[in-house]
Amino acid sequence: MKTVLYCRSSIKSQENSISMQRTISEAVAAQHSLLIDEEYIDTAVSARINDISSRPNLARLLNDIRRGNVKTLIAYKRDRLARNVGQHLKIYEILKKYNVQVIFSASNELPLQYSPAGEFFELVIAGFNEREVNQITHRIRDTKLALFSDGKNHGGKLPFGYFLDAEKIIQPDPVKSDKIKNIFNELLITECRTFSEFVRDIEARRIIEKHKDNYSKIKKYITTPEYMGIRRAKFNDDIIEIEQKRLKIIDEDTWKQAQMILRTLIQSRGNQKSEVSMLDGLVFCTTCNEPAKRKLISFAGKESVMYYCSAHYRNKFPQQVLEKFVLEEATKWVQNMAYPQNSDMYTDVINRVNSESSTKLLEIEQKMRNLNDKVIGFTEQWILNKDPNIQEKMVTDYSKLVQYENQRKLLLRTQSFIKMFPARIKAIWAQINVQNELDNMNGLGIAEVLHDVVGKIEIGPPDFLPQIEFKHPFLELVNFKDGEITIAFKSVD
Incomplete structure (x- = not known):
């Protein structure tokens, strides 16, 4: 041996x-x-x-x-x-x-x-x-x-455009920052139809030096949130985010608009039109529930940009018409939800959700206390005799304990969100209800408003009217009939 x-x-x-x-x-x-x-x-x-x-x-x-x-x-x-x-x-x-x-x-x-x-x-x-x-x-x-909170490097490589000064504090690099600004500015006004074409264009105009890895490098630059002066880091299971304005190179609106344009350029194929659509990511096929694609196709004797399903080609709808329809319906929905005469309805819904979630929370916390006592008992037995059956029971009960803890956190988040949601709806309504503001809002601004209130849009064959599913944290259904609002309460599980 x-x-x-x-x-x-x-x-x-x-x-x-x-x-x-x-x-x-x-x-x-x-x-x-x-x-x-x-x-x-x-x-x-x-x-x-x-x-x-x-x-x-x-x-x-x-x-x-x-x-x-x-x-x-x-x-x-x-x-x-x-x-x-x-x-x-x-x-x-x-x-x-x-x-x-x-x-x-x-x-x-x-x-x-x-x-x-x-x-x-x-x-x-x-x-x-x-x-x-x-x-x-x-x-x-x-x-x-x-280190992270003090604006210092807590480990890892810094994004392009920053350096560490003599005190190990992160600072923007003036020359590289200008290069980042130029890339974003060019992206916002580009007429290129694909991202590869955009990269070749800024290379040709010497905004960046030509390099074989420019496609991935420029894509990484455009998707780096630190350029907004926002730093994120993961510590164990916690995501920490801090804002440091001195590190800002790009404003938030520019960065968000760049993300939408980038996504559109990367998705572009053939003669697909590359402009940003306010409904991207929201439109689905009603038959297969797959995300709808968007490109220039012939419909009713004319060419127009359509949302369509590649598996069910009859399921399509013109982009421009769909945008107008969704915007009108979203305006109605938000206005109805925010009208003062609906305040009693809101109070009733909030009280019911709070009551049900509080009852559920008490039940879960009692189950957690019982399980915790059982886990401690099994652990003490296992330390004494190493019985595999005891170990299995200990692991099983601990897994249940983790599941209940996740449910408890979800209920607490629900209760916290309920308090803020009425004000959020009214804030959205204030944006979308004032027609002058809406008319002056760019496509990105309207898209943000729609993504706040619209969960899903389904399109189908020519005789199918698009169906809109609105977002709401505790209502199952909202219908409009003869000016009345109908609500189905969603239970909290």
């Missing part, structure tokens, strides 16, 4: 850690008159977030132990093998079952013992290791968040 060495580093920048672990472990092996027969090295893999199967050389080591091929294992410290309680105890059980001698080469690491007291000690040590790595993770997160 062999004497083996296991080493692990968490990230690539810790590669020198492997060298250190190997050097110290070889010295300890020599002190015990041992010769290392084989090494198992896992590089740039976290023991906190990866299970054993995701650490190939640890998995291989444990398989060799099960085959009876390993007599002595040398590792720098326990945390090289595992960083959470579950994995630590699983590895300990395998080492104990096959009576593997374990030697830790770190001078301050206590020896591993196979006894009831030793097993309890390993449980305590595993808890400390897991707590330590969680604290380290939180400290790293807090440090990155502080």
